[in-house]
Amino acid sequence: MPELPDAEKGKVVTRFPPEPNGYLHIGHAKASIVDYEYARMYDGKFILRFDDTNPENAQFEFYDVQKEDLRWLGVEWDKEYRTSDNLEKHYKLAEQLINQGDAYICNCSPDVIKEGRFHGKECCCRDVSCGENIDLWKDMILSSTEGTVLRLKGDMTCKNTAMRDPTLFRVIDKPHPIHGSRFRLWPTYDFAGAVEDSISGVTHPFRTKEYELRDECYFRLLDLLKLRKPHLMEFARLSIDGMPVSKRKIKPLIEQGLVTGYDDIRLPTLRGLKKRGILPEAIKQFVLSQGISKVESTVTFGIVEAFNRKLIDPTARRYFFVKDPVKLVVEGAPSKEKSIIFHPTDKKLGSRTIKTGKTFFVPKADMEKIKTGDVFRLKDLFNVKIKEKNDTIFAEYAGEELISESAKIQWTTDDFVKMKVFVPHLLFEGDKYNPDSLETVQGFAEKAVSTIMTGEIIQFERFGFVRIENTDNQVTGFFAHK
């Protein structure tokens, strides 16, 4: 990561400010990892701040859910707090603004405000005196009539529309998950974000590029409040080809039943990625490889897969899984108790023993390519020569000698476990939902697969890496990648 401007060892403070309203996704991972890594790089501090200033959005369960997600990612915070706990401070600062004549109460309807902004016209609420505004403000805190807002006295003719008297506070008469009905007046993002970054000591806050126009407002507010100004920075939002990386796009998919939930393996949510067998370390490497530039780009998920593959390949045990199994009977096959190692290079990963007889199952797709008379090898076992191809394939034993150019095909005996593997594909092709995005592959796995612990990531040879979910005699796999 590039150096931070005006950064001193031991003095950098960063922050990750999620709104507790959903599960974290890879976009959050990018933000939190960048914040966290910069804090570490400079021996600084990293703050987790819940931006829960909208009781309509904040939900009790998600404070903990998001912390769990972050812990899984390996992000550790030095301090944690909620913006909502500082509400009274925000009220004081707002009052200061009103007293200085820099903010005013506005009773206009949202439509009128919008109109005024669009045409650069001030409204009559702007001319009310400070004294009157203070009275109105106090009323607003106590009796909170919905529809009344506090606005910054900005510049209604400013080219930057974010400066045309943005709303600073508004009434939301809904119970808050933490504070119940104690407050009804809540700061907007513009106010709360700037104030919190400053008073919590953050030196280098990051946000995504779409907030760029708000920088001016951010600094204006801090100027007027005579608060310290952090070194605000923006980077491009992460986008992945065929995957929705935002709460806005993910939520409707769940509501419409187009995905199975927040942990659907087609989704780039942290829970989805975990279920699929993507390691937190792979997410971290991926995110850091993207950097913090402002260039908008669409990455293929293949990059994440590549990082993940490098991480899991050395430790993933190899097993046999036969997709669309076809029965193979081998005449003259010697009965064996064959010990087969779990990993081609790392012997420490051990081995399993498989008892073989004359009956095997092999993948249909492989058998379609093989003709009568051909010789192939049951991988790690022996060679076999095809005699007759029907629904069942008949073959004869063809020796132990390794023939380098013959195909090596995975197999199971008749002592197998039935299993289902869910294979994720791109959720979207262009803008269109892909109805075939979740493929179910059925097949037989060797018996040992039934004893694998839930959560272990293995490789089915010639098939791909799979995370196993093993519950109550039901063996399921989630395909990570090739």
Place this chain on the structure above:
RNA sequence: GCUCCCGUGGUGUAGUCCGGUCAAUCAUUCCAGCCUUUCGAGCUGGCUACACGGGUUCGAAUCCCGUCGGGAGCACCA
């Protein structure tokens, strides 16, 4: 419509602030070869890029202007 941001190989990124050492990084993809009892991993080699036009300068990916292309904002959501 207005405003702002962005534009380096097939993809993604480093380099742009402070012009020369940058035809130039790293990763991934693809292709070829080696290795391998997996279509996995590893190893070797290869392809291909500074959006376009003009200006400033001895010299521009880097600074300025314009064109084109992409994205975002114009909320009482963060």
